[in-house]
Amino acid sequence: MDTTAGDDAIRTERLAKRYPAAAGDIVALRGLTMSVRRGETFGFLGPNGAGKTTAIKLLLGLTHPTSGEAMVLGARLGDRLTRRRIGYLPELFRYQDWLSAREVLGLHAALADLPASSRGTAIDEALTVVGLAQRADDRVVTFSKGMQQRLGLAVALLGAPDLVFLDEPTSALDPLGRQDVRAVIERLRARGTTVFLNSHLLTEVERVCDRVAVVHRGVVISEGTVADLTRESGAVRVRVAGVTPAVAALLSRNGTAADGWHVVDDIAEEAIPALVASLVAAGARVYAVEPIRQSLEDRFVQLLRSDLSGVSSDASVDSSRSDAP
Amino acid sequence: MHLLIVAVLTLREAARRRIFAAVAVLTVLAVGLTAWGMWRIAASMQQRGEPAVEVAGAFAILVLLLAYMFSVVLAVGAAFLSAPAIASDVESGVILAMLPRPIRRSDIVLGKWIALVALLVAYTFAVGAIEFTLIHRISGYLPPHPLRALGFLASEGTVLLTLALLLGTRLSPIAAGITAIVLFGLTWIGGIAQSIALALRNDGVVHAVTALSLTLPTDGLWRGAAYALEPAVLAAAALTDVRRESPFTVGAPPPAAFDWWAFCWVAVVLYAAVVSFQKRDL
Incomplete structure (x- = not known):
């Protein structure tokens, strides 16, 4: 695998993940090959169970690949020091609810090795960007789901990372909140941050993403600019x-x-x-x-239908189940 | 550095979730009740004009029973505090936000272990010191080696705490806690079975229980605590007549090799917890 591709923030080659199970291996990711360029906003699309969240977890080192290779910001998967330059908003976001929003960010600032002298400013900035400055000292347990997602976004933005993974960042937000997230992504793009966006809201992806990849049954079935x-x-x-x-x-x-x-x-x-x-x-x-x-949604549905009609005859060949978490 | 952050976070969580407050209230209640009971017993013995040696003998037995109750509370408390330390963070998803930071998974495991062991040791010695002081004030009796006994009790809790932490890297919080407690109960029953087997000279059972005791050294450590607490006369009786051997009357302390075994056991199980968590897909 070519690891010298300096323009790529992410590069994967046949990245695969299978989970052993009594009824046959569960294939979460069949063989993901794709690249995300530095500074671009990349949309990662796919139906439920396509392997999107598994792919993000592999790229972050949360899960270990069964086979294949990948580089993130020029380093191998899970490289500890590279993780200083990465922000992540998980799909199932949950933070220490016995801490205040400011304390959660303080914890993450310390874990991200931000210099102690700049932590206060970085935390205030992140809280302001996501609109939580007024509730900074309230405990997370008192937050609505939408506010917790905003906090998750603040955690992901903390310390101006070079690469930000946003896994369904608007799932708990109202239309106003979605607009705010869009503004945050635009802001990241203007700063040159690479954004890896996993979202079901295709109209949003269409608006903010430079390029997209459509993943289905654990492989990329289409990749290119939105246009x-x-x-x-x-x-x-x-x-x-x-x-x-x-x-x-x-x-x-x-x-x-x-x-x-x-x-x-x-x-x-x-x-x-x-x-x-x-x-x-x-x-x-x-x-x-x-x-x-076409709208991205129409194209997305068309791609999935055509992939399904193409693979349905192969289903009997591969006994593995595709059921990504 | 990250290890310390996790340790401090664990202690803060215990404080914020009012674990300290709940344990403090229950401890004050338990210490108050036992002190009142012992004061009544001492008063009635003195009223009847019992000699000091009889009072000391009665209190020696009471101390052993109290210590045994305390050891069970410590072990169960340690297991139920430790089992969810990692398991609930995994189950709730909190860990998903933390691990993409430049933190080693070993820092999470070791940070939590250090904080929980610090809590356990501080609690054991604080409550033990209060109880022994009260007993001494009430009856004039002080067990032969109270600090050594507290050391053994804290070690017993540490063994179970470490086991529950290991189980929590793979199982749900409740499953990890219950499994640790059941294993603890098994070795306890094993200890009693060994006393009976010794009296009946059944070598097979004795060897089986010895193997069990080495697999999970909680019962052996309890016997170290019991030996440190019992008067020499009780130990001598058990030593000369195996029929008197029981979890409360121990003829000889565990050999030094056993102490080292328990120390190495904790180190190996803690290392297994680190490896297990490192290899886990989240």
């Missing part, structure tokens, strides 16, 4: 005026027309200039040509 993933292959919308019978014939050859916008399916990107030239030659006035994009 790449959501572009419908070979479909464009063309807005034209002066539709002569010749122009209509050209458009209807592989498309449909509606409200002045014509949808042209199955057209390769390099064929678009020739189409425009033909339309103009046939007397049409071309105002716009736009690639048609």
Whole structure:
């Protein structure tokens, strides 16, 4: 495995995790191969049981891989000193509820080896960013679930880490809270922090992520920029005026027309200039040509369905169950 | 450094969760009741004009029974305090937020162990000192080696505490606590069975119980405490007549090799707890 890839914050190769069980191994992660570049906000998507949380736990050294390799911030998995540069908000967040929010952050500041002189400032800043400054000295046991998730976010942000893992960071938050988390992620991106975001809220992922990977049954089935993933292959919308019978014939050859916008399916990107030239030659006035994009959610569902139809015939070959925690 | 942070956190948790307060109230209650009972016994013996040697004899037995009760409280308390120390952090998810920090898993195990052992030792010697002082004031009797006895009692608690911590790295808090207590009970029964087997000269049972006692050295350590507390006359009686041997009348102290064995046992089980926690998938 190439460990010199300095631009990658995370790089995994065939990373796998199986849990032994009486009824056959439970496959949590079949073979994860992906890379996350430094400074990017990376969305990690997948249905329940796809292995997302297992992948994060492997990357953090909480769980040991069965096979495969991975590097995080240029170091091997679980490297202790590298963990100084990592922040993590777990999916099942829980903090010492007998401590106050400030004390929880004080504990994590000490565990993260932050210099004693800067701990107070770092804690105040984290509390302010997540909107908990007013409740800083209240015990966590008095916090609502949403406030505990905000505290978890503050813990993850503490000490300006280079890489932040957010596992379902908005699961307990109301729309206002989600907006705040989005602002926090934007802030991290502006600072150059790599954000690894695991979320079911695909509209949020679509808004904040530079690139995404879709994981299903323990493997990445698609990876790329949000724009790449959501572009419908070979479909464009063309807005034209002066539709002569010749122009209509050209458009209807592989498309449909509606409200002045014509949808042209199955057209390769390099064929678009020739189409425009033909339309103009046939007397049409071309105002716009736009690639048609799907929503990330539609694309996500499409990918899963196509993967399911592709693997269903393989199910009898592999007796292992995929049931990631 | 991280080890100390975990140790201090463990002590703070005990204080904040009012474990100190609950234990202090129960201890004051127990010490108060036993002191009152002993004062009444001493008063009635003196009223009847019993000689001082009879009073001392009665109080020697009372001290052994009290110490035995105290040893059970210590062992059960140590197991139930130690079993959830790691297990409940794993079960609740608190550990998921802590371990991605640059902390070694061994710091978590050792930090918690140090804090709990410190609590156990401080409690054993504090309560033991109060009880022995009260007994001396009431009856004039003081056992032969009170500090050594407290050392054995604290060691017995430490053995069970370490075992429960190891079990807590893999089992749920309640399962770890109950398993430790059941094993403690087994060795206790084993100790009684050994006394009977000695009287009946049944070598097979004696050897089996000796093996059990080495596997979990709580009963052997209790016998060290009992020997340190009993008057020489009781020890001599048990030494010369095996039928008098029991968990409360011990003929000879455990050999020095056993003390070393118990020390090494704690070290090995603690090391096993560290390795078990290091290898655990969370």
